[in-house]
Amino acid sequence: MTTRSIVALVAGIAIIFWLACAYWTYKDARLRIEDSWLVGCATALGLVPFVGPLVYMLFRPPEYLEDVRERELEIKAIEDRLSRRDLICPVCRSAVDTSFLVCPVCTTKLRQACVNCRAPLEALWQVCPYCETPIESMGGASIVPRRER
Numbered sequence: 001m002t003t004r005s006i007v008a009l010v011a012g013i014a015i016i017f018w019l020a021c022a023y024w025t026y027k028d029a030r031l032r033i034e035d036s037w038l039v040g041c042a043t044a045l046g047l048v049p050f051v052g053p054l055v056y057m058l059f060r061p062p063e064y065l066e067d068v069r070e071r072e073l074e075i076k077a078i079e080d081r082l083s084r085r086d087l088i089c090p091v092c093r094s095a096v097d098t099s100f101l102v103c104p105v106c107t108t109k110l111r112q113a114c115v116n117c118r119a120p121l122e123a124l125w126q127v128c129p130y131c132e133t134p135i136e137s138m139g140g141a142s143i144v145p146r147r148e149r
């Protein structure tokens with residue numbers, strides 16, 4: 001092996017390593033950065049031999065986009081749960097469905113059922129929307145507190 005071929009070999013390995021680093025930077029940036037223009041910037045930085053990927057690693061976003069999206073979904077789910085306050089039993093605070101007549105946990109009466117079709121009724125309804133039967137108020141704990149009582 002001549003000195004020249006050794007130099008060529010080392011240079012070849014260096015070029016492969018350089019391209020691999022740039023490709024890794026591109027792949028990693030795509031997972032972490034949404035803006036394609038910024039991904040392009042990161043890739044250009046990754047093309048700076050050897051220093052570029054290191055600088056990129058120092059400044060890249062700490063999380064994968066997938067994780068960020070997952071967390072946003074989780075927060076949204078929690079917010080949805082909080083905004084649906086009326087779907088919580090007023091006595092034991094357990095989650096109840098809009099169609100429940102009584103709380104399945106503490107057996108508190110949540111709604112009255114239509115005398116004709118047994119559909120669950122809202123406290124403010126004057127008539128059953130399913131069968132048009134007029135509703136006579138029967139009392140009992142309801143999810144929406146009545147002011148006149």
Ligand SMILES: [Zn+2]
Nearest residue numbers: 089092103106
């Ligand atoms: Zn309850």
Ligand SMILES: [Zn+2]
Nearest residue numbers: 114117128131
């Ligand atoms: Zn009805």
